[in-house]
Amino acid sequence: MKSNKPSLILRSFNGLKVIKKKCPVSLTSTPPAKAKNNVEHFQNPESEQGLFEEAMADVTPLARDADNEKKLIIKEPAAPVTVSDDPTAEVISRLTNLVEKGEGFLVSQTPEYMEGIGYNVKPEIAERLHRGDFALDAHLDLHGFNVEKAKEVFDFFLKEAIRTGKKSVLIVHGRGLSSPEEPVLKTKVREWLTRGFWRKWILAFTSARPCDGGAGATYVLLRERPYAKRLGKTRND
Template sequence: MTAPLFPLTFNPFENIAVSVSKKSAALPPAAGDSAAPKAGRGDRFLDVEAERRQFLDAMRREGVKPLDEGRSDVGAIGRSPAAALCPPDNGASEAFMSLRKLVEMGEGFNVSETPEYMEGTGCSVPSSYAWRLHRGDFSIQAFIDLHGMNAQEAKTAVDAFLKEALAKGKRAVLIIHGRGLSSRAEPVLKNSVRARLTSRAWKKWLIAFSSAQSFDGGAGATYVLLRERPFSGKSAKRRGN
């Protein structure tokens, strides 16, 4: 029976002890330590205790004093643990809580403080009416959703909706048009609604309009407050006299 071409066992670390022993013998002894390396394991591994003694001797020569054991401020040299671990708050906690409430529950978000907010009033109407409308002083009695329409379709739908509201005696209504964020240049439906409300045909019927609050659509919807009768400049002058 012939011997196998390859051995059946594999021992890649067979000669590592001899290699390490040769390298350790070639290294010069550490400065200030005349003690010879120990036999056995000392031939292959550094003498940790000898290194510790060398380190302590070097620190003593440099005048370095060890810290007292048990001190709690180790690692915070030059400052107290409170300064290192607990810097001044400066209102950061309150700001974080406000941000968390805004993200999780929508608290603290004011549509009127965003660039998307819009409002306006009719002829001879104080601007405070627009703010009161946005604030919710008037109950909404009807609404229309313009999503899916183009500008011309929205104009026709708004005209029909407002005429029906007047005919039924509804004064406060809601027009949902979307924010128009997907439009390439500008919010098409939103601008179409604003243009229609400020047109000559409807401004005389208008008391005020404003962007809705967030629960009614925010900047993607508009409150409208209508008059009972169209504004007449002549009648206003007579009342003034």
């Protein structure tokens, strides 16, 4: 009995024509496109470099900035500040800072501090003067002078300071710690600033900060022109 299954055996090349007509599929052999071997790109450093250069072809590199590079430096965190519970240690620490660095010492809170303001001058001016808000234009050192010579040098110094437009000056007179009673030159400087001829030229004066001599020196703020007394005031005002 004959089988109904179609035969797949080709008897001759002529049978190819029949199959070709029945099957519209092209028998032309076309090799499939080769898939890109992506694994190679991850395993081969040369391929990775090539991909990177291709991707960055249109990118313009930024100019190196030394300042910006410095800003990127990561600093180690500062050590935490420890607070001692021992009051004795705290006192010793403050005394050490006072002796070595002058920290915690206010000249204005000592008996040696002196301050004065001129006519119609607000007290805030003296505070600013002592704080150092006015840059020093000149200074005079009276160390080594007796009172008579110191007065002569003092007068000449202030005269020249006013003539040349100086506004803030420093007068170093010492603290007078070797004097048996009060400091001689320091007391005289205060007297010269508050009495007589120079009184009308003074806006304010204060003891200096520690960095400029402390109680052993005096800041003086000068007027541009002498103060003119108003009518009605006596000569002793």
